[in-house]
Amino acid sequence: MKGSNRSVEGRPLDDTALVERARNGDVNAYEALVQQYQELAFRVAFQVTGNAADAEDAAQEAFVNAYYALGRFRAGAPFRPWLLRIVANEARNRRTSAHRRTALMERALAAQSSGEAAPSPEVAAEADEFRATLIAALRRLRDDDRLVLAYRLFFDLSEAEMATALNCPRGTVKSRLSRALARLRSILPDEIRVPLSEGQRDG
């Protein structure tokens, strides 16, 4: 992912300092936090809403709401998963309406085993087709399942971060993850195989 949020070293301290300043009304500090996390927030929201306009709306609202909720934020706690929880809630709120609006369209897309974000059909390479199938299957998952998979496998959240972001006990993260994987597998066509160019070949 671009703008790598993965570097664990240094980041928590920076966040903590910025959060502390923002809590005291320093808008510049908060703007720096928004800069740092806007891509992640937008992408997480997009995973839920499936469309850019609602994802943008949800991420923006989440940042504003998070700012006003900073007073309730436990000092020193990691900011990222706390923010994502707010983002996901905002996104879910919009997804319900967006879903209704586009229910017909989505059903049509699902029927042709294609997703909104899937590449054009003329892209025929095996790997591309495989990815398109995966994305389409992901989009048919329940929001919670898709989020679990995305947090872990796309955005590299730790188990502790996932527990905060999903608002669930840490002990249930693993089982949620494996249930989500199982559901994804059940949606994928039986004959799907990982192309040789994809995945980790460590077996």
Next chain:
Amino acid sequence: MADRARITDLELEGALRALGPRYPYPSTPNLAVRVRTRLAAPPVRPLPRRAPWGDPRRLALVAALLLLLIGTAALAIPGTRDAIAHFFHVQGVIVNRVPSPAPSLTPPTSLNLGRLTTITEAQAAVRFTIAVPAKLGPPDAVYVASGPPGGEVALAYTPRPGIPLVRQTGLGVLITEFRGDLIPGFISKEVGPGATAEEVSVNGDPGWWIAGEPHTILIRVSPDSSQLETLRLAANTLVWARGGVTYRIESDLSKADAMRIASSLP
């Protein structure tokens, strides 16, 4: 290769990991600037960092009690009450403290709730999930209005044992729901010296409880207009925001009863 076994969980995990960096996201909008322009007031000040007691829960309890005491004391002194909160807001609702009591408006002939409909039809017309409180069950009447962006729905409950008649509405309980995030100043409320406004939390979501003397509700004529139209007087009101939706419960019920209804929203 055609005979390879069905995809394993491990392979699927690996494939998803590989997909992550290639996922076709739309480009990220620049939210930082837009968010910044929306941050008017500093966040609610946190509790002091150094606790004189070991147990933070105990400290929080003591702090809450102190705040309650201070709040009650301040409200008891007429001069300071208005100084506490001249202005506050819940997403979509602006509440102004005004020095004079609410004017005596003639009882409304219509509540302007919109079109009488059913839950199913209302749901199709609004851009949020309509929440019906489990505590009250299905409403006696449902209204939908398409004026505000995202729509607005009103759930009306007639008076019944335990739910007194509200003179201002002719109803027992009136619940309105709308996308407060889409229209920041949709509703304004003017709260006079005879009414109290208290910050509350509904299942962790921020809100206000306005009670006592009826307060004036003003409604914005259109999303782009700053013109406000005086609507009517309102009874005890609990207003709070969850996600992008703002909820409002108007009744003559006690705060505890209103909170119970609010908490029973799915």
